[in-house]
Amino acid sequence: MEPSKKYNDTTNKEIYCKSCFEEIHLSPIRRAIEKNPLLCDKCISKIEKKLVIRKFEGIPILFLSNYSGIMESWLMNFKEYKDVELAPCFLSIFLPFIRLLFPFHTFVPLPSSKERIEKRGFDHLSMILQASKLPFLSCLEKRSSGEQKNKSFIERRKDKGISLLPNASQLQGKRVVLFDDVLTTGSTFLESLKQIQKIEVKSIHGLILMDHHEGQDFQIK
Ligand SMILES: [Zn+2]
Incomplete structure (x- = not known):
């Protein structure tokens, strides 16, 4: 041999x-x-291990890490420089905990605008969930800024142009976890939440990779 x-x-x-x-x-x-x-x-x-649960609009959200250090640079390399090899890394050390907390749940990635996805060539949140082998459904869509042009600035701030895709009906009776990388103002989360609440789901939780605001910039109810 x-x-x-x-x-x-x-x-x-x-x-x-x-x-x-x-x-x-x-x-x-x-x-x-x-x-x-x-x-x-x-x-x-x-990797900073944060693991706190805070409520936002009555929805418990699990924050895994902080928007700083190695996670922040991974996110930039992944999203801006398309280092897709990093996709399975983000959730890796948290996976046993996530699986324990959300055993029969369907993860729903919050939507990027169509033009972002086109420019990047991939939907980064779906890719993270797929690489982490978590069950997920991409069922939200965000209009591109071109489609938003006829709206005023204030209208655009209020309405991010998020809507349900036809496959969203698959979530009926399911436990849903809304997934995003960073929670900044919470407006995308909130609008996505409102869309998901139109479906009769069993429960809704949030999972955010990196906490940007330490809780002071959005209303905790
Ligand atoms: Zn290393």
Whole structure:
């Protein structure tokens, strides 16, 4: 047998961190529980673990991390420089917790405008959910700014042009988790929430990757 073949099994395969590109040296514990390690210990330790639940418009929202540090730079590399290899990294360390908290739920990514998706070439939130193997339904649509042009500034601020797609009826009787990367003013979340509330869903929660505002900039009810 050739020596290279002997070492060709997956346990000995060199794996590289998707964030810093250094080789990942797995501890026996990580080797035992992780099938496809994505990040090295150092990069994992840089992820801020926030894990707080706050209510927004009566909806409990779980915030995973803060909008800073390694997560913030991942988001920029992912969204602006299209580093799609990062897609499974965002939720990775939080997944056991997310699965425990939302075991039979359908995740609904909040919509980006059609022109953003076209320019980027992908819908980044759907990609994160797909890469994390969470059950999701993209059933919200956001009009492009071109379609919003005939509206006044104030109208546009009030109405982000979010509507339900026909497949949204699949959510009937389901437990829904609205998913976004950063909650800034909460207006996209709120408008998406209003659309989802038109369907008879069983429950609605929120899941936000990064907390931008530490709670002071939007009304907590
Ligand atoms: Zn790393």
